[in-house]
Amino acid sequence: MEKTGTLECRTLISELTQGRELANQLKNYLHPAKSHEACGILVENILSSYENAFSLLNCMAMFGETSSVSAAILESPNSLAGTPTSEGSNPFSKDQNQRDVFKKRKILPKWSEEVRVCSGTGLEGTLDDGYNWRKYGQKDILGASFPRAYYRCTHRHTQGCLATKQVQKSDEDPSIFEVNYRGRHTCIQERLKQKKEDYNVKEVDSNNRQAEEMVISNEPGIKLPKEEIDPSFSFLPTPIVSDDVETKFLLEPAKESNLTESYTSPLLSPATSECNYFSESLCQMNDFWVDVDNNLQSSESDFAEKISTPTSVTNSPFRYWDFTADPLELDPSFRLDASEYF
DNA sequence: GCGATTTGACCTTA
DNA sequence: TAAGGTCAAATCGC
Numbered sequence: 001m002e003k004t005g006t007l008e009c010r011t012l013i014s015e016l017t018q019g020r021e022l023a024n025q026l027k028n029y030l031h032p033a034k035s036h037e038a039c040g041i042l043v044e045n046i047l048s049s050y051e052n053a054f055s056l057l058n059c060m061a062m063f064g065e066t067s068s069v070s071a072a073i074l075e076s077p078n079s080l081a082g083t084p085t086s087e088g089s090n091p092f093s094k095d096q097n098q099r100d101v102f103k104k105r106k107i108l109p110k111w112s113e114e115v116r117v118c119s120g121t122g123l124e125g126t127l128d129d130g131y132n133w134r135k136y137g138q139k140d141i142l143g144a145s146f147p148r149a150y151y152r153c154t155h156r157h158t159q160g161c162l163a164t165k166q167v168q169k170s171d172e173d174p175s176i177f178e179v180n181y182r183g184r185h186t187c188i189q190e191r192l193k194q195k196k197e198d199y200n201v202k203e204v205d206s207n208n209r210q211a212e213e214m215v216i217s218n219e220p221g222i223k224l225p226k227e228e229i230d231p232s233f234s235f236l237p238t239p240i241v242s243d244d245v246e247t248k249f250l251l252e253p254a255k256e257s258n259l260t261e262s263y264t265s266p267l268l269s270p271a272t273s274e275c276n277y278f279s280e281s282l283c284q285m286n287d288f289w290v291d292v293d294n295n296l297q298s299s300e301s302d303f304a305e306k307i308s309t310p311t312s313v314t315n316s317p318f319r320y321w322d323f324t325a326d327p328l329e330l331d332p333s334f335r336l337d338a339s340e341y342f
Numbered sequence: 343g344c345g346a347t348t349t350g351a352c353c354t355t356a
Numbered sequence: 357t358a359a360g361g362t363c364a365a366a367t368c369g370c
Contacts (some may be wrong), residue, residue, distance in 0.1 A: 136346060137362060150361070154346095166361090 022046040131185060133165065145171050155187035162186065 026042040062086040134153035140147045146169035153161040170176040 107361095134345090137363095138348075139360065139362095142359065148360085164361095 003084070018048050027121060031284060131163070131187075141168065145170065159187045 021048055022042055026046065132155075133151035134154045135149055135151050137150040138147050139150070148166050148168040151158075151165045151167065153163040155161040163185045164182045166180040166182075167178075168178050170178055
């Protein structure tokens with residue numbers, strides 16, 4: 001048992017060390033001449049390292065200290081789902097897999113969103129959030145007027161992505177869909193690869209275009225690189241990749257913005273968080289937000305939030321808070337003042 | 343033919 | 357034991 005604990009500690013230290021090194025690299029990249037794309041990639045890697053560490057801690061708490069847990073997590077980002085080839089390949093896998101699914105259900109992070117679907121948008125039923133989902137079940141829920149639909153990531157078998165979501169129409173307002181997410185997408189790695197390739201190409205002529213890259217978004221005070229904006233972007237439920245948003249929010253100095261005035265929804269206040277990320281996690285997480293001075297703050301609250309994501313033009317900025325979905329723990333004293341870098 | 347959806351059965355959890 | 361969640365065969369649509 002002592003050896004097992006040592007292994008857990010080493011893997012944890014390894015992950016945290018990697019996170020620190022990546023953060024140092026990111027620091028070097030926070031320079032006007034460096035591309036935001038590179039920063040985004042680094043941030044993703046940092047988050048991945050911390051996620052692995054936290055997953056490891058969660059699993060250790062759930063299952064006790066077993067080296068197989070850490071090995072399973074760290075060996076591959078997809079390994080929690082079981083390898084595609086292992087499914088059905090042996091007579092024990094079916095029962096075992098189903099049992100595993102219920103076990104894993106407990107340790108996966110979960111959060112919810114409310115998505116208002118405007119009539120006439122033709123978006124009802126699709127609820128496109130940028131990921132590919134496959135419906136695998138539907139269930140009538142006791143006391144609910146509408147059935148609950150179950151979706152999982154299309155890449156579950158090809159990439160072992162464990163992300164699932166449940167979609168249910170609100171009883172009070174049928175135009176609102178309550179979407180419960182569980183598990184983060186590990187298939188995101190494909191997008192990162194693509195981003196890296198794109199970055200290599202863009203780096204060549206990025207200097208010539210920097211002056212024209214910044215355009216004003218629909219929201220005052222928020223600037224987005226032109227290339228990051230969907231041509232059809234109009235604050236409709238355009239699939240905004242949360243990871244991009246995470247990156248952008250961490251790195252973009254929302255100069256002269258009055259963010260807190262714009263985003264005064266009580267749902268965003270750490271003090272009024274309603275539903276829990278990691279609600280079943282034994283680890284206490286800090287969540288964080290951005291104050292008027294654009295500094296990252298953290299709180300001692302549970303890693304929790306409830307995001308309202310209406311599709312009307314007036315409310316869309318809430319999308320920018322998606323980054324709090326990441327199990328990222330920050331030093332409460334940590335402050336990021338990006339303005340000096342841009 | 344292949345991939346997505348539907349739906350009844352089965353399993354786990356509280 | 358009831359309810360929620362998932363599986364997998366049947367069905368559908370391109």
